[in-house]
Amino acid sequence: MRFRYAEKDARMRTHTRLRRMLVASGAAVLAALVGATGPSAAAPPPADAPAWHVGIPPLATKWTGNVGPDNALPEYPRPQLTRDKWQNLNGVWEFARASAGQAVPAGTSLAERVLVPYPIESALSGIQRHEDRMWYRRTFTVPKNWGVGSGQRLQLHFGAVDYDAKVYVNGTLVATHRGGYDGFDADVTDALSGTGPQELIVWAEDLTDATGQPIGKQRRTSDHGIFYQGSSGIWRTVWMEPVPTASIDGLTTTPDVAAGVVKVTVAGGAGLTVKAVAKAGNKVVGQATGTAGTELRVPVPDAKLWSPDSPYLYDLQVSLLDGTKTVDSVGSYFGMRQIGTARGADGKLRIALNGKILFNLANLDQGFWPDGLNTAPTDNALKFDLEQDKAMGFNAVRKHIKVEPDRWYYWADKLGLMVWQDMPAANTGPIPEAWRGQFEAELHEMIREHSSFTSIVAWVPFNEGWGEWDRAATGRIADDVKAQDPTRLVDAHSGVNCCNSHGDSGRGDVIDFHQYLGPASPAPSGDRVAIDGEHGGFGLKTSNHMWFGDGQAYEMEPDKATLTAKYVQNQQDVITSAKACGISASIYTQITDVEGELNGFYTYDRQVAKMDLKQVKAINQKIIAQADGSAANLPQPPPGTPGLTGVAFWPLDGTAADAAGSHDASLVGGAAFVAGKNGDGVQFDGTGYLDAGAPVLNTATDYTAAAWVKLDRADGAFQTVVSQDGPTNSDFFLQYSGADQRFAMSFAGVRALAPVKPNPGQWYHLVGVRDTVKGELRLYVDGELAGTASACMPQGGPTGHTVIGRGKYGGNPVDYLRGTVDQVHLYDRALSAAEIRDLYTSGA
Structure with missing residues (x-):
C-alpha cells in the first residue's frame, strides 16, 4: 500500500506541474473563447466570461501540453477531398448539461467551457465527466470573401x-444525425442571419452501453479490464467551407491494377461534366472526362504499385464543369494496389497483395488516449502509433472496433500499413432487434466513407460474436459487405472460435481464430484464407x-528482457503456424497499454517502450520473409504400435494396473471403484483422479x-476424461466442454466438438485422435466421427503425467470429472475410422 500511495503522489505532482505549465505558458489563450484556423470565426468573449481550463489526466502524453484553444487539431480534416477555402471551428465552446425535452438555449450563454473536439469525459475537454445529454454553443x-x-x-x-445529434444555426434546426463514428454535413446558408456573428448550437445524447448502439470498447464505467472510459459528444473536427450551388459532394476512387486505371466517381453536380486528372508529382499520367455520377476510368499506365515497402500515392485533381466553365474543383489522391488471394508452393490459399503472397503482420490498435480518450491530442500523436508499427517491422494494423478520423487512414496510406478495419461492436450480447437495422446502416456507412483509402484491405463486421444475433444473419451481412465492396477481403467474424460467436457462417473470405497466448492456427479451407x-x-x-496504478494482461512478465523473450518466441511460433497451418496474417495484442490492459509495446501514455524494439523488429522481419507460402517440411509420424490394445490399457477391473505396459496408475482423492461399462470402472466425485505417474x-x-x-x-462446467499434463496446459483434453455442453477432443483454444449434448447417466465411447499429417483433431462418439478441428501446429514432447479424471490449465489442475470411466486405451498412432468402430463394437 505504501508503494501505491507513493506512486499516486508522484503522479499527482506530475499532473500539477503539467497544469502549471499549461496555465503559465498561455493564461490569456486559455481564457479565449474560440481557436480556429484561418480568419477569426467568433466574436470576442465578454470580459467576465468563464475560462476553459484543461483537466488533469490520470496519465499525460508528451503531446498533452501542446494542446490549447488556438491549436485544437488545426489540420485540414478531409485529405481525400480538399478545398482551399475552409475554416476550423475547433476551440473553446460553451457547454452545459442538457435534459430530455429541454428547449434550445438560443441566445443564452452556457455556464461551462469545453475544448472541441475532445470528448467531454477527457481531460483535454476541460469537462472530464460523463453526461447523457449535453448542449454545445x-x-x-x-x-x-x-x-x-x-x-x-x-x-x-x-x-x-x-451519439445522437441535433444542430441549430440561429435557432433553426439544420441537421439531425444518429451514429457515433461517421460524419455528417449541413447546408446552413438559409439559416444565416445577416453578415455578423452567427449562433451555432449542438445537442448531443450518448447513453453508451445502456442502449444497443455501436460503441466499440466504450463503457460509462470502466471495468479496469478490456473495456474503457466512454467518449461522448463532439470528438472529431468541426469545420465549414463555401461551396458552389452545384458542387462536388463526394469522391470515390477505386484502383484497377489489372486494367491499369483508377475508377473515379463524383457525387453531386447532377448533369454537369467531370474532369479527373491523375498526376505523379507534376507529371500528368492520365485523365478522363464524363458525366457526374458515372464511373470515369482514368488511365494509370505502368503504375507504381502501392505496398508497405513502397507506399506510392498519386495526386488527383477533379473539376466540375458547366460547359467550359469550372464550377468546382477539389484535390485528392489514390494508390494503385490490389488485395486478393493466391496459392503458395504448399498448395494453401493465402492473402496476396498485387498478385504476390504477402503475410499481413499486424498490431492490434484500440485508438484510445489517456488525455483525449477517443481523440488523439494532436495530429503528430495520431501518427505516432502508426510510425511505431512501421519502425517495429509490422506491415499491417487491425483497427479494433473503432473508426478513426480520416487523417489516421491518410497516415496509414502515406506510411504504408495495410489496415484491417473493424465495425465498432455493440454490447457483447446479441444486439436488440430494434437496433439491428441501425448497426447494419452504420456498417455500410463506415464502408462508404472509407472506400477510397488505399491502406484498408479488409472489413470486419463482427468481433468474437459481440452483438451477433444469428449465424445466418452474420453470413448475410458478410455477403452484403462483399457486394458493397468486392475489391477488399471480408472477415465475417474475427475470433469465430471465441466467446460469444455463434459459429462459422461459412461466408466471407477469411477464417479467423483468436487464441491467447497463441498464436491461433486455423487452416485455409475452400476459397477462404x-x-x-x-x-x-x-x-x-x-x-x-x-492508468489505475495497476492492471492485468493475459500473462504478466517480471521485466523487459523476459517480456521481449516471450514475444520473440511467440512470434517464432507465428512462422510455424504460417508454414504448418497456412495462416496468412497474425495480429498481436497490442501497440500500447490501454487503461487496465498492460499488454502494449508502449505504456498507455506512449512514454516508455516496454520491449527491446530491435529484437521485435528482427523477428517481425523474419516472419514476413519466411511466411511466404513455402512448404513446411514437417516430419512424418512413425507407424506406431499395431493392434487395438495400445501402449497403455487400464481395464479398471478393481485395480488401476496397466494391462498393456508398465504405467500402473494411482487413485488420488475422490476416486473409487464401482460397477462400470464392462466389469468395474472408476467413479470420480469432482475432486479425485487417476495418475499414471509418468507421461x-x-x-x-x-x-x-x-x-x-x-x-x-x-452443465456449464468443463470435465476432463483423459489428458496429459503439459508445462502450463494439458497437452490434450478428451473432455466434456462445459462452454459448448458437448463432448470434445481439445487443445487449449481448439475443440473438435460433438454435434449434440450428452445425457447424464448414459454410457458413451469417446475416442480422440491427433493426426499430424492432416493437421487436425478428430472426435469419435460411439464409433462414429462426431467432430474435427484444425490442429496443425506441432506439439512439443511430453513433460507431465498422463491423468484420468482431470485436466490442467494455466498451471493449475482443473476440470475434474463427475462421473464414471472404464476401459481407457492410449495409442502411439492415429487410429483409423475402421479401427475405432471395431474398438467400440468390442465394448473393450
Whole structure:
C-alpha cells in the first residue's frame, strides 16, 4: 500500500506541474473563447466570461501540453477531398448539461467551457465527466470573401458526434444525425442571419452501453479490464467551407491494377461534366472526362504499385464543369494496389497483395488516449502509433472496433500499413432487434466513407460474436459487405472460435481464430484464407505509467528482457503456424497499454517502450520473409504400435494396473471403484483422479486416447476424461466442454466438438485422435466421427503425467470429472475410422 500511495503522489505532482505549465505558458489563450484556423470565426468573449481550463489526466502524453484553444487539431480534416477555402471551428465552446425535452438555449450563454473536439469525459475537454445529454454553443462569422449568398453555399461539417445529434444555426434546426463514428454535413446558408456573428448550437445524447448502439470498447464505467472510459459528444473536427450551388459532394476512387486505371466517381453536380486528372508529382499520367455520377476510368499506365515497402500515392485533381466553365474543383489522391488471394508452393490459399503472397503482420490498435480518450491530442500523436508499427517491422494494423478520423487512414496510406478495419461492436450480447437495422446502416456507412483509402484491405463486421444475433444473419451481412465492396477481403467474424460467436457462417473470405497466448492456427479451407485474428497479450507493469496504478494482461512478465523473450518466441511460433497451418496474417495484442490492459509495446501514455524494439523488429522481419507460402517440411509420424490394445490399457477391473505396459496408475482423492461399462470402472466425485505417474504419449507425433464415460451431470462446467499434463496446459483434453455442453477432443483454444449434448447417466465411447499429417483433431462418439478441428501446429514432447479424471490449465489442475470411466486405451498412432468402430463394437 505504501508503494501505491507513493506512486499516486508522484503522479499527482506530475499532473500539477503539467497544469502549471499549461496555465503559465498561455493564461490569456486559455481564457479565449474560440481557436480556429484561418480568419477569426467568433466574436470576442465578454470580459467576465468563464475560462476553459484543461483537466488533469490520470496519465499525460508528451503531446498533452501542446494542446490549447488556438491549436485544437488545426489540420485540414478531409485529405481525400480538399478545398482551399475552409475554416476550423475547433476551440473553446460553451457547454452545459442538457435534459430530455429541454428547449434550445438560443441566445443564452452556457455556464461551462469545453475544448472541441475532445470528448467531454477527457481531460483535454476541460469537462472530464460523463453526461447523457449535453448542449454545445458558440458563434462564428462567415468571411466576406467567401461570397455566401451570391451563388455560394455554406457547408458545416461534423467529423463525428457521439451519439445522437441535433444542430441549430440561429435557432433553426439544420441537421439531425444518429451514429457515433461517421460524419455528417449541413447546408446552413438559409439559416444565416445577416453578415455578423452567427449562433451555432449542438445537442448531443450518448447513453453508451445502456442502449444497443455501436460503441466499440466504450463503457460509462470502466471495468479496469478490456473495456474503457466512454467518449461522448463532439470528438472529431468541426469545420465549414463555401461551396458552389452545384458542387462536388463526394469522391470515390477505386484502383484497377489489372486494367491499369483508377475508377473515379463524383457525387453531386447532377448533369454537369467531370474532369479527373491523375498526376505523379507534376507529371500528368492520365485523365478522363464524363458525366457526374458515372464511373470515369482514368488511365494509370505502368503504375507504381502501392505496398508497405513502397507506399506510392498519386495526386488527383477533379473539376466540375458547366460547359467550359469550372464550377468546382477539389484535390485528392489514390494508390494503385490490389488485395486478393493466391496459392503458395504448399498448395494453401493465402492473402496476396498485387498478385504476390504477402503475410499481413499486424498490431492490434484500440485508438484510445489517456488525455483525449477517443481523440488523439494532436495530429503528430495520431501518427505516432502508426510510425511505431512501421519502425517495429509490422506491415499491417487491425483497427479494433473503432473508426478513426480520416487523417489516421491518410497516415496509414502515406506510411504504408495495410489496415484491417473493424465495425465498432455493440454490447457483447446479441444486439436488440430494434437496433439491428441501425448497426447494419452504420456498417455500410463506415464502408462508404472509407472506400477510397488505399491502406484498408479488409472489413470486419463482427468481433468474437459481440452483438451477433444469428449465424445466418452474420453470413448475410458478410455477403452484403462483399457486394458493397468486392475489391477488399471480408472477415465475417474475427475470433469465430471465441466467446460469444455463434459459429462459422461459412461466408466471407477469411477464417479467423483468436487464441491467447497463441498464436491461433486455423487452416485455409475452400476459397477462404485463414488468419490469427488476435494472439499474444504478454504484459509488464511500469511504475508511474499505469492508468489505475495497476492492471492485468493475459500473462504478466517480471521485466523487459523476459517480456521481449516471450514475444520473440511467440512470434517464432507465428512462422510455424504460417508454414504448418497456412495462416496468412497474425495480429498481436497490442501497440500500447490501454487503461487496465498492460499488454502494449508502449505504456498507455506512449512514454516508455516496454520491449527491446530491435529484437521485435528482427523477428517481425523474419516472419514476413519466411511466411511466404513455402512448404513446411514437417516430419512424418512413425507407424506406431499395431493392434487395438495400445501402449497403455487400464481395464479398471478393481485395480488401476496397466494391462498393456508398465504405467500402473494411482487413485488420488475422490476416486473409487464401482460397477462400470464392462466389469468395474472408476467413479470420480469432482475432486479425485487417476495418475499414471509418468507421461505415456509422445505428444510430438500422432496419438489416440479412448475411454468409456458416463457423466453424472452435463452443465456449464468443463470435465476432463483423459489428458496429459503439459508445462502450463494439458497437452490434450478428451473432455466434456462445459462452454459448448458437448463432448470434445481439445487443445487449449481448439475443440473438435460433438454435434449434440450428452445425457447424464448414459454410457458413451469417446475416442480422440491427433493426426499430424492432416493437421487436425478428430472426435469419435460411439464409433462414429462426431467432430474435427484444425490442429496443425506441432506439439512439443511430453513433460507431465498422463491423468484420468482431470485436466490442467494455466498451471493449475482443473476440470475434474463427475462421473464414471472404464476401459481407457492410449495409442502411439492415429487410429483409423475402421479401427475405432471395431474398438467400440468390442465394448473393450
